[in-house]
């Protein structure tokens with residue numbers, strides 16, 4: 001049985017005060033949106049909820065989620081442990097704060113900050129060296145999809161990104177770029193197909209592979225009904241406590 005992960009990526013949103021407010025409302029919403037009002041700890045122990053928050057919120061969110069079962073993630077890390085890298089944050093700095101997961105290679109990092117598969121690979125290795133679980137993001141652009149390049153592009157991202165990486169302590173997220181922040185969700189069956197290809201290519205039976213891109217309370221049940229999809233990486237909808245709680249408490253439908 002592969003672990004189910006429901007991860008929120010806040011991107012560059014929320015001050016510490018806003019993070020505290022979110023967590024107050026999220027705790028309540030998690031219980032009230034759960035069908036049988038199970039306590040927070042039980043809900044999240046069956047489905048690992050992860051909040052990937054800005055660096056400045058990490059300490060507050062770790063402190064406020066202690067004992068709740070919610071795990072905390074960062075959104076990037078540098079490959080060196082320390083050094084003259086102005087503006088960067090290293091693995092040991094995250095570990096000291098109690099962070100357990102870290103997103104690596106998000107398409108926004110690749111698009112706006114020049115991340116390449118090579119630096120993604122180095123960041124993955126650094127995360128694992130320090131016991132952090134990296135969430136590697138891969139996905140094609142609209143242009144690549146239209147050109148029929150989806151599969152070859154993703155397999156290339158995987159081959160380059162995962163060279164020498166331990167496949168046991170890793171999560172992959174399939175995030176088609178054209179579905180991020182656009183409201184245009186990838187059809188659940190198509191996401192299932194691509195994730196199946198990723199699983200086959202990586203060849204690691206226990207790997208959790210998530211879908212990301214315009215996930216909302218209104219489409220989570222259908223997405224999670226797909227047999228290859230082990231969870232979601234949620235952007236915009238993770239900023240709103242009630243919406244994200246409903247996503248975490250998705251209703252398990254019969255497998256599509």
Ligand SMILES: O=C(CO)COP(=O)(O)O
Nearest residue numbers: 009180181213214235236
């Ligand atoms: O980029 C994403 C998560 O990492 C997805 O963002 P949205 O859910 O806002 O489309």
